[in-house]
Amino acid sequence: MNYIGEHLLPGQIGHFFAVLSLVVSLLATVTYALAFRTADPMAKQSWLKLSRGLFFVETISVLSMFVTLYYIISNHLFEYKYAFTHSDLSLQVEYLLACFWEGQEGSFMLWSFWHCVLGWILIWRSKEWEAGVMMVVSFAQFCLATMVLGIYFFGNKVGSSPFVLSRNEGFFDSAPIFKDVMTGHLRADYLTQLKDGFGLNTLLQNYWMVIHPPILFLGFASTIVPFAYAMAGLFSRKHEWIKPALPWASFSAAVLGTGVMMGAAWAYESLSFGGYWAWDPVENASLVPWLTLVAGLHTNLIYRNTGYSLRPTYFFYIISFILVLYSTFLTRSGILGDTSVHAFTDLGMNTQLLLFVLVFLLPALFLYFKEYKKIPSIVKEENTYSREFWIFIGSLVLFLSGIVIIAKTSVPVFNKLFGTNIAPPEDAEFAYNQIQIFVAIVIGLLTAISQYLKYKDTPKAFFGKKVWIPTLIAVLISLTISFFGDVHYDKKGPGFLFAIHMAIFAAVYAVVANAAYVWLGMKGKIKAAGASVAHVGFGLVLVGILISSSKKTVLSWNTTGITPLQGDPKAKGNAAGDPAENLTLFKGVPTDMGKFMVTYAKDTVNPLDRKRYFEIDFSAKNGGEKFQLYPDVIKQNKGGEGFSANPAAQHYWHKDIFVYITSFQENNREDTTTFRNRETKVGDTLFYGNGFIILHKVSVNPPEQKAKILPGETALFLDMTVISKDGRRYPVTPGIALQGMQLRSLPDSVVSQSLVLKFNKVLDQNTGKLEIGIKESGAITDLITLKVYEFPMINILWLGVVVMVIGFGMSIFQRVKAAGRGALRVS
């Protein structure tokens, strides 16, 4: 049957290139393997030529798939499932790319694409290692190609194709409007009924989501290079790859680190984790390969300079890539369902994803242990006063910290394997923090001192002479921070607070010592100081993390007294903990919020990005600054009914103030009714449209209403209960406050009943007759609830990331240049 208006050609092109890419990547693996094995230089050259041709076809295939999918999404061809489920007509052009990586298929293609780019650089630069390295890369390309294949083999679906049609995926089966009334089959013109797609998840409609995934996937993809070099080294039993692998490992660490931190920046700006880092399994899974890669990078340096630590270098490079695959498995298999908010969904490819890990893990480990004894190693022990000894300790600590993190993250996997039902601890973040703070201390100290040690042996006089100046400066700075920096994170007891102060010292020490080393150790030769600069950046990252996390404060504590909270929210043992963090604002009413008076001034809907912006005016009580913030909400798509909120931030150099809307109610009906005045007394019952109201008692200056009463005022409050027809009870306490002849009304309301009660006056003191006003309006005035956070010193963290990446860049540049000159050593 032919359907009207379908564009089937792009899908066919896409499918064709998906299959072509699978076939040529497999062929390229084989031909590269043959080129790798053969000893005859003539045969080797001809195999290499053929392999490059195949890899060229592979690159063309991957690019064509990319272009085809982009064509489908940008032209809104909703007959394709990918466009239908991940985009809609109203989406801005800049987010079209984000649709790619909302689904698993697109992100696999992105990964594949980066392998192609890296592959060509390897073909260009890696000379005699090309065959071995590209064999591994091509095999990985083959594995990735299976992920987007979507073909059934013996009843098992292999991969999930991004080029499938919506009508074949059961989207219209239960929707009668797409059906032909006569036959019950899909209508030939079903596309005319298909108005719009599901759209891109509103959380991903953020500029960070356009740039973060490509960088992160470049980081993931690039970990294959050190791995491939290591595998080629094991196969050929030659270990000279260690030199060309070093800049690659630096590159990978820089890009993966940037990718992870961009994810943190996104989490920070969208506040979807409540901060920049929440030890979410998805974050952990990408952090851990970075830790092991950095460990490998350092042991690689040790080997190049001393001949020690070749075996650990192999191990770290292998395990980094395996951990990237494992993180792919964790985030894409749906196994994290109950512990992570940000994982992909299960596409029914779990077995395939697991095989993806095993097909690299098992041969790599087998080969590693088989060759272990043959990998050269120095019998004599490292000198305790040598750089290599302490760098190795640091690498080991990084590796073990990574193991601890990934073991905790893998709890859902254990549950699956052993049928247990273990859940994360009560304070999951603290469970990580209490361990990693000590890792930060150790790594900070090692980062600080290692540069002052020399390889092989350090003259003690040299070390002592150089190291005391930075040590002294670091002690002074960190003591200043500790005493005047107002770091009072005592929620977890004095022991943890002490550890924070220790870690602040270690981090400051790392910054100061490495900055000083550029002059003390290298005599200002900044060009060769890539490592020092990267270490300064790393130290700054640590300082930023420690200060900002331990000083994050909530500004929107609900102290308005609009309602008494249930118990003391700050009291220990209150299971609700502290989250009395939402403040209610009525339109146009300034509300007291700690240092500020805040007012919800107005809201507007921007038709372009479909967001509703709220103008919140802040004015500092001490009369200083005034500013406006515009947090917004965007309507959920994909069947969701609510809204997702985007925060707005006021940035200062030393802190950020974040505001975001947690709920809003709009008065969409004209408010025409007025208060009707009624006479009543204690014990009386009054009726209203939807039930009745009982007045229990009148109290003078009740302590629970203290927050509403100004000094010098006398207040009367009515203790009343509204009972609606469906039997639900709502306590209300309207009141009046008197000061001399000044009378202030303190009305109370029941929003769900659209009821406002006002205490007007006492009519007769003797009989206890009172007058109250009752208003049953269409709706109460517009109101919002919001949360306001202050994050201090976060800019140190971002600055640190930038400095670290610059440092990596400098050292890569130095090494590549040195390799070009044929020089052996730089450091």
Add this chain to the structure above:
Amino acid sequence: MKKMHIIVLVCIAAAIVVLISYTGDLTTYETIASAKEKEGKFVNLIVKLDKAQPMEYDAVKNPNYLTFTAVDTLGNNIKVVYHNNKPTDMEKSERLVLKGRVQGDHFECKDILLKCPSKYKDDPKANKTIQTNS
């Protein structure tokens, strides 16, 4: 034995100790019935929102107070109190993971994880249930 070996062993031992001590902090997924037996213990419940019962949330009265009734797969139910704002789309979610402890007649919830059929998902079956239900 070389000192490097000793250090490596000490570090690995430390890592193992850390992991074992971590198991002490771990909690469990419980049903409502078993959570009620362990009153006061921090547990995780996997439940659904009972839509037959009223959900109370009034931002004017108290933006930090939400109460609703949860029902688990065995059909048991419990009143839940959550001292925070109502998560958007809560009514739409097909599954809730509640973290907290049973206190007296209700469940004091510290954290709610929503499992929305449509969020982050491109699962046609899940989207279909949404369409047919509404």
